[in-house]
Amino acid sequence: MDIYMHILQMSLSASILxxxxxxxxxxxxYYMSKHIVLIIWKIAFFRLLIPFTTSFNFLNITPVKESNIIIEVFTRAYVKNIPITNSNTANTINKNALHLTMPTSDYINPLFLIWIIGICISLLYFFISYIKISTIIKEALPIQDNDFTSEWLKKQNIKRTISIVTSDRISTPIxxxxxxxxxxxxxxxNYQNKEQxxxxxxxxxVHIEGFDAIWKVVSILTLCIHWFNPLVWMMYNLFNRDVEIACDEKVISIVGENQKSDYAMTLIHLAEQKSDFNGLYNSFAKNPIKERIVNIMKYKKIKCLVLELD
Structure with a gap:
């Protein structure tokens, strides 16, 4: 049960962040790039997943490990039902209390059990979604007219192997x-619209080069462990929004600010469709469209250390 109390302590302290x-x-x-916000979100993930000790104890919650029962023996002590007859031993026990460590209880804390059940249900939900989307990906076919895609891939100088396929079971690029x-x-x-x-x-x-898929897994794992904390649910949703907005910022910096209106129109055109596999992939038209459009149109390139490193 101490692990549950420790997780609760971590969850409550991370809520401030x-x-x-x-x-x-x-x-x-133009004041705060979403890339900076993402870095702080990632710090919050580490705080929720990696335990560390601190002198600060939120709400004075202390994990209960065991009960230390002090038994003071005055004249005769019995250990494992064997009487102590040696006078020297008896005198020693008379002067010093005998410390015995006993477990708190043999039953399972109901809150601990509920927490474990919640984790199992959350993991099961995402696992089923993963199986569904994996099936779709396996059934996807290469694009027939792939001259443009082949040429585009060559220009990118990509180090990893990337495949571009098509499927009739999705409604937005992923x-x-x-x-x-x-x-x-x-x-x-419409593959003929080369600009779009x-x-x-x-x-x-940009999602691939930023290894956003790994952070999707981290966010899902965090949500499954801290499912009882509504602020973690909020963080999960806001993080997914900010991943897409940060990606939009990066794309605009690549194609040029003079093309952000055309990029925004492409986003609007594709954002009308929705999907049932939230959280398991990165999508061009995913997350609240209004916030992304506003950020695209207000975007101005920020000269800062974070973007230079990115």
Missing amino acids: IIFVAILRKFPT TFGIIRPKIVIPLNM FSYVLTHEL
């Missing part, structure tokens, strides 16, 4: 996978 970041992300893009990522394009997408197609591919490539 979550509230801070939720307020910080309200700053306009990226799935970590080691060998795949960009999946809807079958009904290039925006989509660039957006998905």
